[in-house]
Amino acid sequence: MIYTVLIPLLLACFIPFISKFKHQVHTGVFVFFIPFGVFLYFIRFVGGNFEPFKHTYNWIPSLGINIDFYLDGLSLLFVLLISGIGSLVVLYSIYYLHSTERLGHFYVYLMMFMAAMLGVVLSDNVFVLYTFWELTSISSFLLIGYWDHNKRSRYGAQKSLLITIFGGLSMFGGFILLSVVTGTTSIQAMIDQKDVILESGYLPLILGFVLLGAFTKSAQFPFHIWLPDAMEAPTPVSAYLHSATMVKAGLFLIARFSPVFSEYVWFFIIVSAAGILTLCWGSYMAVRQTDLKAILAFSTISQLGMIMAMLGFGTEVAVFAAVFHILNHATFKGSLFMVAGIVDHETGTRDIRKLGGLMTFMPMTATLALFGTFSMAGVPLPFLNGFYSKELFFDATLHLSEGLNSVAAFLVAVIPYLAVFGSIFTFVYSLYFFFGVFTGKKQLNLLPKKPHEAPVGMLISPIVLVLGVILIGIFPNSVNGTFLAHAAGAVFNDDVVHPVKYWHGWDSRAFQMSLIVVGLGSILVATRTKWNKVYSVLPGSLSFNRAYDFLIEKLNTFSGKLTTSYMTGSLRLYMSIILATILLVTGVFMFMTNGFTLDFNRLAKVTVIEVAIVITMIVAAFATIFTRSNLAAILLLGVVGYGISILFVIYRAPDLALTQFIIETVTVALFILCFYHLPNLQHRDESLGAITSNTLISAGFGLLMTVVGISSFSSDWFGTISDYFLEKSHSLGGGDNVVNVILVDMRGLDTLFEITVLGIAALAIYSLIKLKVNKGAK
Structure with missing residues (x-):
């Protein structure tokens, strides 16, 4: 399985060379076969008799860190989404991105x-998972900021990176605590020791750190603010990030560790509350937006919240x-993201206020949007897959x-009402998207260019989706026993058998909730212009984006002042700070850990010769000060x-002595050549405080190094490695001079x-x- 992860990285190295021929053949044509090949490799595992399996590749076995790839129903679901939709995104990008774009950069990212x-969804080792996790943040940063000439693109890329990296580092702390508590770095082994984790005093910290990583990556309230700004990325990137990849990583993390924390x-409380709040806030804010991709961004936030809440519920259904x-x-x-990209590509705008009546010009795109939006809204029709999962x-x-x-208990009581509230606004923004773009009055005079249907190639990917x-809507159980049951079983940590049915009867409370959503949602859609002034009250002037911008501004100001305080150009100050830090950190750590x-x-016997040499060295060292x-x-x-060289000779280390003699001679000669062009040292008038701090730092650092040297000699924490070198020097290196064999x-x-x-x-x-000399000559 490791090759399915490494092959895209390895082949990405050749994309810049392929992109040189982009004017003859679009680079995406070659890239398409990479995700499609991964999809074909994994699709063969779909079936009723699938059994999880694991591959291990040695990486750092001494630390218990190996590249362990584990394929079960959950990881298989995500792998197929990542590679399958990735193939469609690449196909779509061939027609969306012009050959004049920097295609080499785009496809490498x-x-x-x-x-x-x-790597994230296949990793069984927590530290390997973290490595890939942060790589998603870095690569998404590059994708979001792909159009780096656009200020908003740079802003969105930085915002996503800062928020997700913050969460990723928190998650890393949780992983460290998990490995300490369980004594393993394997996720499956941690699941087997869930009782140990649940009884640990570190459990609140572990849960908090892991959830923080998941919430920031999956844009849960209030960390959702990075997602709308990520819309500055090209539409293929938005479609990929929002449907199958980055924002789903947090959901995957919660799902993977659910067997550990679900009890x-x-x-x-935390996961359910965060999810249901994100559902309500995201759906409510989506109706306020005027940019098509912004509507879809907030809709993604709301949908992620709904899935997160269900993972928090933890029940089988x-x-x-x-x-x-x-x-x-x-x-x-x-x-729907591809539809939004088509509308933008063919009309020149994503502003829904300038759009309308496009069904006449773009009937195929409108049909695709109809199915997508109505499925997202959860309209109770048997051929829309969104209704089934919404009713569940x-x-x-x-x-x-x-x-x-x-x-x-309070959450249990209010969650059904909040679920209906969030779903009502989901219905509203879904219909707002469709009817606002494809029906109503045509406004051709507001469009940058005359609308027309997209090329067939651009329509293939959304048609497939x-x-x-x-x-799935017509045959929901076709993906149930062969696919979904395995994924749900991996999360629930037990067999999950849940047949999907369209009709449960009029007395079904879930169906009644769906009717309420459709009824009230239709009223709100029809009267949207009457009540949308509510947004001036809530959120009104309040904005999490303003809070983020304020924090970043203050952080930059504080960082600038702090940097200015010590970046004075004084090498003496720099060395004082470095040495004082080493002295403080090393001294305190060694004291606390005995x-x-x-x-x-x-110790060997000390003779008069060694004493005389050391006294000479001490006198010479002090003389440099004056x-x-x-x-x-x-x-x-x-x-x-x-x-020091003479001491090496006395203690029978002629090789070290010779090396020290040579280095010292070269160093002295070079110093003489360099200092020849510098003015002589001068006495500096310094304050008593500066003299005192310099004395304390120099004396303390010298004492620390002395004590560290003696402690390292006196301690026997690790077995000596010298015996290995003495034994293997001749057989492995062909020489008896051990030092030379080691070096060479x-x-x-x-x-x-x-x-x-x-x-x-x-x-x-x-x-x-040379540059300095040339400038001086001019």
Whole structure:
């Protein structure tokens, strides 16, 4: 399975070369076969007899970190959505993006993002999952900011990165605590130890950190603010991010860890409350928008909230409905984003106030939009898949278990009403989208260009997705036992058998809730212009975006002042800060962990020669403080270096002594050449506080290094590795000089890279000097 993740990354390296021929053949034609190949590889696992399996690839076994890929029903669902809709998005982009665009950049980012999402849903190791998780943030940042000449694109990309990275780091803290509590980094092994986790004192922290990562990625209230700004990305990116990938990553995380946390009452309270609040707020705010993609962005927020709430409920019907709606949402939301892109592409605008009556000019696009919006609205028609999962959602809200405290009991009582409220506005924004664009008065004079139907190639992808809407609606159980049941079982941690039916009778409370939604929603749609002034009251002038902008502005101001306070151009100050930090952090850490160990029993005998050499070195070191001659200071430092070399000779390390002699000689010579062009050292008048701080830092740092050296010699925390080198030096390196074999053979690549870095630094220094000389000559 690792190849299905790595192949998109590896082939992405060749996309820039392929894109050179984009004027002859669109780059997307070649890229299309990458996600399609992944889809074909995994589609073969769909079936009634599917059994989960795991592949392990060694990575860092000493830390218990291996690349463990686990394929079960849940990961299979997401893999097929990522690769299947990814194929359709690439196909759609061939007709959406002109060959004059930077196609090489676009498809490299897209394949990197797809590989990252595949890694997220397939990873069984929490730290591998985190690695791919952050790669999704980085690659989505690049995709959202693809049109970097647009200020709003840059703003949206930065916003999404900051919010999702913040959540990702929190999630990482939760993963660390989970690994500490369970002693494993495997998610499946953690699930097997759920009792240990639930009894741990770290449980509230673990839950909080993990949920923070999921909520930020899946745009749950109040972290939803990044999602509408991400609409500045090209429409193929929006369709991909919102239907099958990035925003679903948080849902996947909650679903994957549901077997661990579902018995914890605060998991139900937090996840259900956040989800139902996000559903209501997202659907309410969607009706306020005038940009087609903004309407769909807030609709995505509301749909994500609904799925999140169902995962929080944790009942069998709720989990099945959540999994079912993940599939349904991918079909109708992907098609609707593509429809919005077609409208923008063929009319030149996404402003719904300038649109209307487009059904005459774009009948095929209007038909696709009809099925997509009505399915999203949950209209009770048997050929719309959205209705089935929406009614299952209503049914789940009516069969919640009583909570263990008053907060949970209150949620159980109010959730059905909030579900109806959010669904009413879902109905309103769905019909607002369709009728506002395709019916009503034509406003051709407001359009940048005359509308016409999209090319057939641009219609293929949304047609496929709408066919999915219809076929799942007509044959819902065709994807149940072979597909959805496995996914729901992985979340519920038990077999889930839930047949899907269209008609449950007039006395079905879920169906009655659907009728209420349709009835009240129709009234609100018909009277929208009468009541939409309510938005001036709620949210009115309140805005989470303003709060975000305020925080970022204050953060930039504070950071600027802080940086200015220490970036003074003084090397002495920089060194003081660095040394003081090392002294403080290392000293405190070693003290707290009992790292100081002083054992003088194994020391060699000290003779008069060693004492004389050390005294000479100490005197030379102190003399550098008082001398005002560059040459004298360099020579005194050389005395210290040569003194160390002599100590190496005395303690029978001739190789080290020779190396130290050579390095010290070269260093002294270079220093003399450089300092020849600099003025002599001068006495500086400093305050008593500066002198005191310098004295304390230098003395403290010197003492710390002394104690660290003695402690490392006195301690026996790890077995010695010298025996290995002594034993293997001849057989592996063909030499008896162990030091040389280590440098040349056993860590030859390190030495090569060190030489390379030094060579690059030398070239850079030479270039700077050459540039300075040339400027001086001019």
